[in-house]
Amino acid sequence: MSEQQLSKHRHISFTAHYTGYIWYQMGISHPLLATSKGKTLAMIAHPIESWGEKYVGGSMRTTLKERHTMLDERLKQLIAQSPDLQVLEIAAGLSPRGWWFRQHYPTIDYRELDLPDMAKTKQTALKQIDAHSPDVLSVDLFTADFQKAFEVFDTHRPLVVISEGLINYFNKDLLQQLIQSIAHYGKDFKALHYLTDLYPEPVKNKLAKVIWNSSKLLKVMSRSAFSFHFVRPEEARNFIQQAGFSTVKVIQPRLYFQQNTTDLNPEEHLGDLVWMIDAQL
Template sequence: MSKSHLSKHRHISFTAHYTGYIWYQMGISHPAFATKQGRSLAMLINPVESLAEKYVGGSMRTTLKARHTLLDDQLKALIERYPDLQVLEIAAGLSPRGWWFREHYPAIEYRELDLPDMAATKQAALKQIDTNQPDVLSADLFTEDFQNAFHVFDQNRPLVVISEGFINYFDLALLKQLLQSIVKYGEPFQALHYLTDIYPEPVKNKLAKVIWSSSKLLKLMSRSAFTFHFQSPKEVQTFFLDAGFDQVKVLQPQQYLNQYPSHDEIGPNHHEHLGDLVWVIHAELLD
């Protein structure tokens, strides 16, 4: 996609600088992904984050860590299942995931994709680490350019599409378009999985009103349709199934923090909102 056809979604990329720096602060990223813009945003938000962690027990950055860890765990499990796995990370931003997985699982094919400006920023950061890093792909996910990213991969091998901190920025119509595109372009592959996170409505959080107000600020700053679409895991499953996936699991962080007697008691498709600020979704097409 040429810069003369700028995506209306390009303003979302500013959040990539913040999350990239937070991951670096947490020790799970590389200094090359920590930008000056990210550092400034982190310093600006730090007082609010520290107060939230002290008085609420959680914050945006602790949520970032939870979703990143859960997504990584799901991806590692898929690599164990498919040793010849291929991965396409969309809206990759300044996430360290591609770099980390290429380092630790050299047998897999892992490619990243973003809008042109962010793709160029990520490409430059990767080249600082290793000049042999693969090129970052560039496309607007809501145009036909998106299908070209799938042509990079071998259809005789399984493919995982993964995104993080992304799908809440779009209204339901655009979100369904994205999911349907992933299904359409991924259907020819030996297997197709989609891993992503989503922020549900914070209906069970005592600071729900504060979180809603913060989301409105984020919507303004990113010039997007950022919102909370779903109140229950069942609603998420229904939406993803309607978009064409055959199986959908909704994973809630509390399921993995030993706050319940056993995983079997609630299961990955537990239909009650347990109160977490973020969930992880594992959708797939069955053979």
């Protein structure tokens, strides 16, 4: 993890600790990927989360489970199609995904990437779990160094770039830049997918106003441009296609997890707090 130029868009902080601990609580992570800071944050949030699950029908932690499940299941499908798949998880934080997939799919090449401090923290934990874990890559997504992350992979094999809990932290210009970079640096691979979650505007949620106000607080606390950019699936699809991806699917949890969905319009915002994006080049 060498010294490099760092952009000003690098202050995503406590959320990685919180989500890391929630995944551990769900039984899908390793104890070494759960921090004391994450435990404290989870304890503070627990009463609010429980209230939301009881009276509103969902909470941040249920949303985390939905997005993580959808991304994991889609990645498993892509591995089944291409056993020689390569994966680059950007802003990997304390996610257990790389550790879990390397254990269960040893034929794939799975690398993780984050900013220097988090990359060092993650690598220390992974090396204690498995001394043969690959080094965590450390580059800033908004500098030319991002291209170096793609250079560690074989262009003759398909590549999946995956992110979780990331893209709402950027304004639309930066988000466009990020997706354009992924499409550009990945264009020479045998195939390229970008899998990510995305938080749409909570226009159909009972607590829309509360969520909006909470997002403003998160914006300040994380020193980021956290925002909701899209209301309808078509808006997100068009935006990502304009950034360079030819095929873009927007998957909403209500359609994904429910069996009787014939009366639901996939082109309408169905009220979920999070969507999954599957973009292909």
